[in-house]
Amino acid sequence: MKSLALITCLAAILVSGCRPQTEPAAAGKASQMTTDPLPSWNDGKVKSAIIDYVHKVTDSSSGSYIPVADRIASFDNDGTLWAEKPLVQELFAFAQAREMVTKDGRLAKKQPFKAVIEGDKEYFHKGGEKAFVQLVDATHTGMTEVEFENAVKNFFTSATYPPRNVPIWQITYQPQIELLNYLRANGFKTYICSGGTVEFVRGISMDLYGIPKEQVVGTTFNYKYVDSSRSIMRLPGLAHFNDKEGKPVTLQRYLGRPPVFACGNEGGEGDVEMLQFSQSSKYPSLQLLVNHDDSTREYYYQEKTNWSLDEAAKNNWQVISIKHDWKNVYRAEKR
Template identity: 55%
Template sequence: MGKIKSFVYVFILVTATLVSCKKEITIKSEVQSAQTNPLPSWNDGPVKTAIMDFVAKVSTEGSPDYVAPEDRIATFDNDGTLWCEKPLVQELFVFYLVKKEAEKKPELKEKQPYKAILENDTAYLKTLHQEDLVKLVVSTHTGMSAEAFATEAATFFANAKTPSGMPVAKIVYQPQLELLEYLRNNGFKTYICSGGTTDFIRAISQQYYGIPPEQVIGTQFKSEYADTTGVNDVMRLPGLASFNDKQEKPVNIWQHIGKRPILACGNEGGGGDIYMLRFSQGGNKPSLQLIINHDDEAREAYYQEKDNKSLNWAAKYKWQVISIKNDWKTVYPSK
């Protein structure tokens, strides 16, 4: 009987050890995989190689191209670069605010553009010009405190979906999430530099991208501090202080960070990011410029610039063009 007990004890001990070893091997395998292939959603090719070579040379001490951690700044556009921009999520937020305002003030339901949005926001979205969008953004995003706006944005994102029914949280680009993490793991500080409004993006920057709110640069409204009865907050005023697009992006990067990014990533679509990429090339440190080409009509919204300016600049200044069709194994997160 004692021999049986001893055998059972040894069997349990060996089994537990094997299970433990298997778990340890699995963990080590996952760690090694993450180290050897930190960008699993990227296809092997010139772009992926260029990214990894650049990160290695600027983060390896002793390398002639070594850049100190405090200068490893990376800036990313948001719409069309970190998440899908067809449709613009900020447009969906505008419609959300319009509908809420119309509920409070029924007389607005018969006025334009409220009437058109309430009747068919998807149809109105297709006809919306940038100038009209800016006017709507200004009218719906102001006249409230900073805290009140933050609450509205958080409420919107809690249940936000695209017209196709996809949760907004699912339209982020998986390869870009990997790239952001890879950069941070190698001593980079990652920033968002977007034409979207700062406080809107701050509502999800940490949750979606691991980027804290203070590292978001966006379009800014005029504002003032108010300390009156029942109010002690920054009030959002009707009027733009800075529209963070095109040539304004380098200006705001410098004002916000005080340094040039050594890596800048944007997308073709309206020429809004090319000056940020050029700005990152103007310093005395090694730099890398990435621009996304929306060339995959099967998995993502396909669109190209009529004048091809962004891709022409990419060829002229030797930027890396990320082809969604060819460089990304997957576009959106699987979970």
């Protein structure tokens, strides 16, 4: 959920309506691969930086060696592992709203449900981020955790992604899937640190990325344990918004240390602090920033402030040009 991208995407949604690999046993040295570990990446500065980094931190004879227990990699999700124009969670929120109105017609007269049903783009345009948060709050709470997980599962079973009109798994980035696999093959534990709500991302993390749900952190709601049913209720109101400065806080809370490898994207200014935090590690670290500069194969969008790219230049982060660094963008086959 990146605040700067919300309003642009909401209009498109109103108009359109809308495999696994476990963490392997870690090796002390980098896996000796006879084939290219990143075949969807073009040869160049970024690809070389990744491979060189993995080699040196997994070589026990190197001064840059990182013990297996501290090989932690953190990835943003929206715009980093899959497309974010529009945000998939927005599609889910609109689908949830329509489903809830089907079950209770009275909701059609109440906002934000009324705006969704009537395709009222102006409501969300005027309301901005506040209106979208209201929609997410209304469609993601007031139910048990099990009920929410089932709703997420049902959504991904049939949802398609506008404007490409393909299943959601086909908007994941093939080069990033290869990168996740490469890191895991060399003893890294991969995490997702998302601005999206944590249970929503956990619903697909294993299936799409090979990342188990306990290795996903993100935005959280308030919860309550119900003794009579022994269940967890999802309550209205955000407990923590996991974006920008919220990401290092979450990583420290769950990991107890900075990740040595971090990857985010420009476009919403949401990942700079996570990459900065990674760079504070006592070990050698590597930071990657995806630049959405390919209007033909993906999307072209830049921050008005150019803050993320400016920080990348200042801090010597590797900038991934989708246009120049990736041979292929989207996944062609399901895991």
